[in-house]
Amino acid sequence: MKFDKELFKGTVLNNIKTLYRRTLEEATEQQIFQAVSYAIKDVVVDNWMATQKEYEKKDPKIVYYMSMEFLMGRALGNNLINLRAYKEVAEALDELGVDLNLVEDQEPDPALGNGGLGRLAACFLDSLATLNYAAYGCGIRYRYGMFRQEIRDGYQVEVPDNWLADGYPFELRRPEYAKEVKFGGWVSSYVDENGRTIFKQEGYQSVQAVPYDMPIVGYGNGIVNTLRIWDAQPVECFSLDSFDKGDYQKAVEQENLARNIVEVLYPNDNHYAGKELRLKQQYFFISASVQEAVDKYMRTHTDLHKFHEKVAFQLNDTHPTVAVAELMRVLMDDHDLSWDEAWEITCKTCAYTNHTIMSEALEKWPIELFSRLLPRIYQIVEEINRRFVLRIQQMYPGNQEKIRKMAIIYDGQVKMAHLAIVGGHSVNGVARLHTEILEKQELRDFYEMMPEKFNNKTNGITQRRFLLHANPLLADWVTDHVGDEWITDLPALSRLRIYADDEKAQQEFMNIKYQNKVRLAKYIREHNGIEVDPRSIFDVQVKRLHEYKRQLMNILHIMYLYNELKDHPDMDFYPRTFIFGAKAAAGYRNAKLTIKLINSVADVINNDPVVDGRIKVVFIENYRVSNAEWIFAAADVSEQISTASKEASGTGNMKFMLNGALTLGTMDGANVEIVEEVGKKNAFIFGLSAEQVIQYENYGGYNPMDIFNNDQDIRRVLMQLINGTYSPQDPELFRPLYNSLLNTQDTAKADTYFILADFKSYAEAQRRVEAAYKDEKNWAKSALLNVACAGKFSSDRTIEEYERDIWHQEKVILPSKPELSK
Numbered sequence: 001m002k003f004d005k006e007l008f009k010g011t012v013l014n015n016i017k018t019l020y021r022r023t024l025e026e027a028t029e030q031q032i033f034q035a036v037s038y039a040i041k042d043v044v045v046d047n048w049m050a051t052q053k054e055y056e057k058k059d060p061k062i063v064y065y066m067s068m069e070f071l072m073g074r075a076l077g078n079n080l081i082n083l084r085a086y087k088e089v090a091e092a093l094d095e096l097g098v099d100l101n102l103v104e105d106q107e108p109d110p111a112l113g114n115g116g117l118g119r120l121a122a123c124f125l126d127s128l129a130t131l132n133y134a135a136y137g138c139g140i141r142y143r144y145g146m147f148r149q150e151i152r153d154g155y156q157v158e159v160p161d162n163w164l165a166d167g168y169p170f171e172l173r174r175p176e177y178a179k180e181v182k183f184g185g186w187v188s189s190y191v192d193e194n195g196r197t198i199f200k201q202e203g204y205q206s207v208q209a210v211p212y213d214m215p216i217v218g219y220g221n222g223i224v225n226t227l228r229i230w231d232a233q234p235v236e237c238f239s240l241d242s243f244d245k246g247d248y249q250k251a252v253e254q255e256n257l258a259r260n261i262v263e264v265l266y267p268n269d270n271h272y273a274g275k276e277l278r279l280k281q282q283y284f285f286i287s288a289s290v291q292e293a294v295d296k297y298m299r300t301h302t303d304l305h306k307f308h309e310k311v312a313f314q315l316n317d318t319h320p321t322v323a324v325a326e327l328m329r330v331l332m333d334d335h336d337l338s339w340d341e342a343w344e345i346t347c348k349t350c351a352y353t354n355h356t357i358m359s360e361a362l363e364k365w366p367i368e369l370f371s372r373l374l375p376r377i378y379q380i381v382e383e384i385n386r387r388f389v390l391r392i393q394q395m396y397p398g399n400q401e402k403i404r405k406m407a408i409i410y411d412g413q414v415k416m417a418h419l420a421i422v423g424g425h426s427v428n429g430v431a432r433l434h435t436e437i438l439e440k441q442e443l444r445d446f447y448e449m450m451p452e453k454f455n456n457k458t459n460g461i462t463q464r465r466f467l468l469h470a471n472p473l474l475a476d477w478v479t480d481h482v483g484d485e486w487i488t489d490l491p492a493l494s495r496l497r498i499y500a501d502d503e504k505a506q507q508e509f510m511n512i513k514y515q516n517k518v519r520l521a522k523y524i525r526e527h528n529g530i531e532v533d534p535r536s537i538f539d540v541q542v543k544r545l546h547e548y549k550r551q552l553m554n555i556l557h558i559m560y561l562y563n564e565l566k567d568h569p570d571m572d573f574y575p576r577t578f579i580f581g582a583k584a585a586a587g588y589r590n591a592k593l594t595i596k597l598i599n600s601v602a603d604v605i606n607n608d609p610v611v612d613g614r615i616k617v618v619f620i621e622n623y624r625v626s627n628a629e630w631i632f633a634a635a636d637v638s639e640q641i642s643t644a645s646k647e648a649s650g651t652g653n654m655k656f657m658l659n660g661a662l663t664l665g666t667m668d669g670a671n672v673e674i675v676e677e678v679g680k681k682n683a684f685i686f687g688l689s690a691e692q693v694i695q696y697e698n699y700g701g702y703n704p705m706d707i708f709n710n711d712q713d714i715r716r717v718l719m720q721l722i723n724g725t726y727s728p729q730d731p732e733l734f735r736p737l738y739n740s741l742l743n744t745q746d747t748a749k750a751d752t753y754f755i756l757a758d759f760k761s762y763a764e765a766q767r768r769v770e771a772a773y774k775d776e777k778n779w780a781k782s783a784l785l786n787v788a789c790a791g792k793f794s795s796d797r798t799i800e801e802y803e804r805d806i807w808h809q810e811k812v813i814l815p816s817k818p819e820l821s822k
């Protein structure tokens with residue numbers, strides 16, 4: 001593609017002038033970021049219009065990826081990468097005396113998601129556009145995304161993330177597509193002249209849903225898809241002269257509803273809090289998205305019976321599951337279809353992805369709340385449930401147990417997973433092991449009744465962001481050795497295998513790793529004031545803080561290593577830097593206390609002369625997509641240590657692998673498949689298997705006290721939690737963590753994540769890591785092989801599997817790739 005450098009420079013300067021009445025020299029860094037972004041947006045919008053024109057012409061099937069979360073990360077750099085203009089733009093800016101990296105750093109990190117689930121949605125949008133599929137992401141334009149984390153005195157403090165403060169250049173308001181969404185009131189019904197029962201929601205409050213579109217640029221193919229996120233506005237500005245008391249009250253309430261509904265992202269990951277506002281958020285964006293999907297279809301088609309041939313709804317976990325009932329409502333109430341017609345279309349349109357088996361994440365809404373907020377939707381869910389229970393009875397006559405376990409409405413609750421399974425044609429897990437557990441354990445009854453719906457789609461990540469953008473040194477090196485096909489065909493990385501034993505290649509490869517470690521060390525110096533040695537082993541655990549992910553086991557092991565060093569100061573010990581990054585949900589006590597523990601241990605160890613820098617512990621503040629890119633590139637060891645069976649897939653594990661880190665992990669989630677690809681020799685596996693963990697759980701747990709009593713190393717570390725070693729002013733500070741491991745009243749509640757059970761095996765695996773790292777050549781070979789074997793874990797592969805098994809879209813190729821610059 002042609003890039004007109006002079007034209008681009010002129011546009012940037014002109015943007016600074018028209019936006020800010022300033023010259024480049026006078027402009028702030030933020031203003032330069034805005035000016036550059038608008039210059040890029042100008043190009044993107046041309047491609048966007050061309051893509052949408054072609055879609056209108058070809059009329060392909062459209063996927064709507066429905067998700068409460070899209071963890072996009074910064075757009076500028078990624079757009080440049082996918083426009084294949086990164087280097088040219090960097091050069092043009094350089095000629096203006098502007099550093100593109102600094103410009104990129106001015107962009108707020110749109111954090112409209114918590115962790116894995118939201119980031120997966122973002123990777124999928126990148127792959128869909130790159131693979132030439134017509135797709136919309138549908139979500140919420142939260143005014144405040146994921147909170148910014150500050151560490152004060154070792155504690156996490158949550159600070160609001162006002163990502164829209166300076167205006168976001170990559171969004172476009174589309175008021176022409178606004179939709180009304182109704183809450184509350186009651187349903188009245190009457191029979192019309194044709195003998196049909198008509199249902200009407202009355203006495204409701206409503207909000208206006210106004211979409212903002214963000215462009216999703218495909219890699220090098222001219223395609224630009226859309227992330228459509230909905231903002232809320234009051235339906236009508238209430239007039240002050242409306243002195244009728246009822247109206248005034250209602251107007252104020254509607255105004256508040258609109259103000260509150262999109263205010264903030266719930267910062268819970270893998271945890272359901274059951275808040276009314278959360279259900280409002282869900283229905284708000286689903287109703288708007290479903291209405292718009294049907295309206296869009298009807299603009300160019302006449303027969304709604306073929307809706308599913310042109311539209312697929314993918315439900316990202318149970319959060320968007322009201323879509324099943326909302327589509328039924330729109331088809332029946334707004335378009336006069338019968339129940340049976342609407343049901344067939346709905347089932348063929350919807351598909352559900354399960355992302356977790358954690359029971360605390362299961363969404364179950366109390367009937368009282370659900371029916372009060374969504375009276376018409378509740379009626380429809382009741383009818384879906386009535387018909388489904390009849391089916392259960394037909395299949396299993398007299399079996400009450402099946403009804404109790406499978407009904408959508410039971411025990412005063414609406415079970416969203418059951419609705420998603422019954423109302424769709426596909427149910428998928430996100431890694432092979434996870435799908436097996438769904439089929440054999442969690443969703444066993446549903447699998448027995450409808451096995452044809454179940455399928456696996458192992459997660460993936462986009463190599464465009466997590467290698468090409470995040471690790472330019474390695475990306476260039478790979479391209480020099482095996483060409484650049486890997487950018488859109490990740491399995492092409494396997495050609496690197498021939499370099500695994502090549503000493504020159506090994507050296508270059510490890511030298512790149514070293515430079516990335518220097519880059520991260522600088523970041524740590526600037527942000528944490530800690531000096532770390534880039535020659536030490538960088539052992540990294542970055543992900544949301546959750547007990548099942550076992551950051552606690554990691555830090556307990558560091559405490560153990562420290563004891564060893566104190567006892568044997570002259571022991572043979574390869575220097576290690578342990579790096580953590582994690583946000584804890586604001587109300588999650590043990591998670592927040594674990595952050596404090598990590599920081600307290602860091603304080604002691606980093607400053608102990610006996611250690612002499614051989615162990616460093618670093619907690620990186622405010623872990624997010626933008627700094628993640630640097631962290632993955634610099635890691636030697638990837639900590640993937642969840643209790644087996646608990647991590648549905650994990651995707652960080654794949655980002656580390658792609659950047660040449662070796663996995664230290666349990667046989668959980670996608671780790672199983674990573675090891676399968678790279679070979680057991682090139683990873684460090686430890687701990688109980690998923691099967692063993694499930695065995696224990698089904699038969700009443702295990703007793704960590706036995707381990708505590710019999711293992712003095714473990715006992716010593718646990719006692720240090722409560723004897724003030726790491727909190728001399730308040731020895732009781734970490735008692736809740738101690739109790740979570742050794743709750744003596746009720747053994748079934750002690751150490752539910754098997755930390756003590758796995759501890760020794762983890763420590764032993766860590767010893768293997770150290771030994772392996774000392775063998776430089778072998779380590780280089782393993783690291784290189786990890787990159788070479790990462791091909792399977794591209795989200796491009798995942799998307800093609802969704803296409804093959806669930807969506808069945810046709811690709812749209814643009815007639816001519818638009819010019820990069822006009």
Ligand code: C3B
Pocket residue numbers: 114115116117118120269270271317355356361430459647648649650651669
């Ligand atoms: C996560 C799971 O915890 C991860 O194992 C998985 O890789 C990702 O989803 C993507 O599939 N997850 C999440 O981030 N939030 C939830 N509410 C449920 C699952």
